[in-house]
Amino acid sequence: MAQIAYVNGAYVPLSEAGVNIEDRGYQFADGVYEVCLVVDGQFWDEAGHLARWGRSLDALSIRRPISDRALKIVMNQVVRKNRLDSALVYMQATRGVAPRNHPFPGDAVSPSLVLTARRFRLENSNQIAARGVNVITAPDIRWARVDIKSISLLPNILAKEAAQRAGAGEAWLLRDGAVTEGTSSNAWIVNAAGELVTHPKGHAILGGITRETLLHCAASLQIKVVEKQFSLADAMAAREAFLTSATNLVMPVVKIDEKKIGDGRPGPLTMRLREAYIRECRARAG
């Protein structure tokens, strides 16, 4: 069966799903996106993703292409039309199509909206988590507003490509000596005191929805969390390390730049948090 995409009001085969070459998303990276996880027919953290979607659009002064209520219907439809039970739903909005010119076009230009869905298997993710992933490090050369979930992702893909070439699953980004986050995930360590440490929110990281839910899970498990910068040396010396994202959930990191973290196997606290996260998402969605 051909994959089905949603493009500006219509459901079309993905291979025929197009936008005009003067869409500002194509010429200026003038747009935002979200990736939402669906497991066993239920959206996880849907409210959090929709809230951030709204914040990103507001930050760039892009109008909502459709209401959140209508968007939820499209999100469900794109999963259903692709006959998926567990899926990654990708949604992107841009400022729309206008003759190429840097300033925003007038209000007559409607924003563009596209959605796709593709298969996700929680079992596969669990299998990867059982082994853990390696990360490399790279300089954080991104712009100063990465808290906006924009499609301006060129530095991210360059660092992720470097990671893949090095046999790693992610690159942790270093700015002024601190690990800010990964190219598409937040970065966490468990320090010698058994505390969770992760970079504080602000303009320097994307405030992850999975990150927020995990903070809640940690509190429930009475695990102390410190939101502060940590260095590469801190990460190398950590008991455990992991990353979070909607796609990865809670994913153990077992090596950083070829150095084993702890004993080089997924950490016990990390695995407890992963289980707690999955339980929490199922409970919230149910």
Next chain:
Amino acid sequence: MAQIAYVNGAYVPLSEAGVNIEDRGYQFADGVYEVCLVVDGQFWDEAGHLARWGRSLDALSIRRPISDRALKIVMNQVVRKNRLDSALVYMQATRGVAPRNHPFPGDAVSPSLVLTARRFRLENSNQIAARGVNVITAPDIRWARVDIKSISLLPNILAKEAAQRAGAGEAWLLRDGAVTEGTSSNAWIVNAAGELVTHPKGHAILGGITRETLLHCAASLQIKVVEKQFSLADAMAAREAFLTSATNLVMPVVKIDEKKIGDGRPGPLTMRLREAYIRECRARAG
């Protein structure tokens, strides 16, 4: 007559010119572009633009979609098919269409190539130059590799929008106290000693093709040029100020953040350089 665009081998009406929603230019800003000026049927600085096109593609490890020889033919055709004599030719290449995933797709994925052309009138540009333009200033929050002419332009359009709202034609960007460049042009001043000052090349500015040709013109006119950083205070105190880009040629700046530069009219050295630039481009193209 409908505008005609070139998209991956075909000439099509612009309104029907589309790319797939999974083009990496649309989802990741994974592409590069050039804007070339055609005046009276002749491309200005064509060799310089093609050389930079190649450098940008190489920097991102994107294959050339077609040879430079074939590209020149398409550049000419897109002007001819739009029945233009003077035009701005826009060309963009991206890494191509692949299922959304951060790392580069395999070599089987072909890069995408699109070109458009639209009318340019040198008389209009001359009229604007006779009055000069205002600029505002804004923090330079772009990524650390703006020397690559990528389509990752979100910070640029945000600053240009701010300029337009303030009634200005450009925003000059400030990093660590220095004016780096404009959002789509290089920045220059004439200091008290009558020297031209502009930010040195490197990762912090886009090395303009117009900038290069103007350096040559200045040398011919025996005007001293100093490629070094200058501050906002230096700019405010300058005798003259101007900006350069393929679209603007050499454009006098008469106000910065509402402060008049010199007597608030286009400077004499600036206008001499503008004339020299036009003469040089005509001579090279002829």
